[in-house]
Amino acid sequence: xxxxxxLVALVVLxxxxxxxxxxDPSPLQDFCVAINDPKAAVFVNGKFCMDPKLATAKDFSFSxxxxxxxxxxxxxxxxxxxxxxQIAGLNTLGISLARIDYAPNGGLNPPHTHPRGxxxxxxxxxxxxxxxxxxxxxxxxxxxxxxxxxxxxxxxxLIHFQLNIAxxxxxxxxxxSSQNPGTITIANAVFGSDPPISLDVLAKAFMLDSKIVSYxxxxxxxxxx
Numbered sequence: 001x002x003x004x005x006x007l008v009a010l011v012v013l014x015x016x017x018x019x020x021x022x023x024d025p026s027p028l029q030d031f032c033v034a035i036n037d038p039k040a041a042v043f044v045n046g047k048f049c050m051d052p053k054l055a056t057a058k059d060f061s062f063s064x065x066x067x068x069x070x071x072x073x074x075x076x077x078x079x080x081x082x083x084x085x086q087i088a089g090l091n092t093l094g095i096s097l098a099r100i101d102y103a104p105n106g107g108l109n110p111p112h113t114h115p116r117g118x119x120x121x122x123x124x125x126x127x128x129x130x131x132x133x134x135x136x137x138x139x140x141x142x143x144x145x146x147x148x149x150x151x152x153x154x155x156x157x158l159i160h161f162q163l164n165i166a167x168x169x170x171x172x173x174x175x176x177s178s179q180n181p182g183t184i185t186i187a188n189a190v191f192g193s194d195p196p197i198s199l200d201v202l203a204k205a206f207m208l209d210s211k212i213v214s215y216x217x218x219x220x221x222x223x224x225x
Contacts, residue, residue, distance in 0.1 A: 026116060028180050046179065047084055047091045060089035069101040071169070076107035077162075084179040096181060098174045102126060102164035109162040110185055117181030119154040119174050121162070123147060126170020132160035159186060192220030 028046045050059075062082055069078035083096040090096060096117070100109055121130070123146045131143030132154050145165070146152055154160040156177070164170040190197065196217055203210045 071103035076103035102170040107164040112185040114181040117176040117178035118156040121174040127166040129163045191216045
């Protein structure tokens with residue numbers, strides 16, 4: 001009898017374990033609207049796969065990541081992302097890579113999130129001040145100054161940034177745990193959305209005068225009148 005009870009408990013535990021670990025695969029784009037006509041379908045969760053027999057080395061390689069990128073823009077940084085769109089062989093493999101170049105004296109990779117990937121960053125040149133903010137309600141700011149050879153991790157979905165605090169250019173490389181991690185730059189998303197978010201919403205959310213919100217929207221390409 002005790003053995004029967006043990007067996008039932010074991011089966012229940014196994015079922016509970018399988019339910020706890022079961023789940024849908026993580027989305028690889030912002031959304032995927034269901035469609036009944038397969039002929040009209042455009043996306044799967046990822047990319048369609050070619051016949052493996054047709055794959056060649058070019059499907060798994062990229063050249064030129066050693067070349068410095070232009071950083072003369074407003075934020076003083078340039079991100080070269082190698083995801084599945086640049087290296088087709090990354091499809092279904094769950095990784096991507098980025099090179100980030102920073103201008104001297106304040107080159108900034110502005111506050112942003114990766115909704116589908118954790119980031120691990122290694123500094124190759126320069127000195128970076130980096131950090132991320134934890135989720136509500138704590139909103140802890142975890143930050144550190146990094147030097148060449150230093151590594152820092154930005155957990156998936158959390159707002160983070162990197163700032164070059166040196167007088168020389170800086171370079172870092174980042175690995176991300178998704179073939180398409182996505183990037184949401186906070187200021188661009190909030191003040192540069194298309195169509196623009198209501199002035200009333202942003203003024204109340206940020207506790208700002210609507211004229212200031214309107215000015216910020218113009219800076220980021222919004223057109224809220």
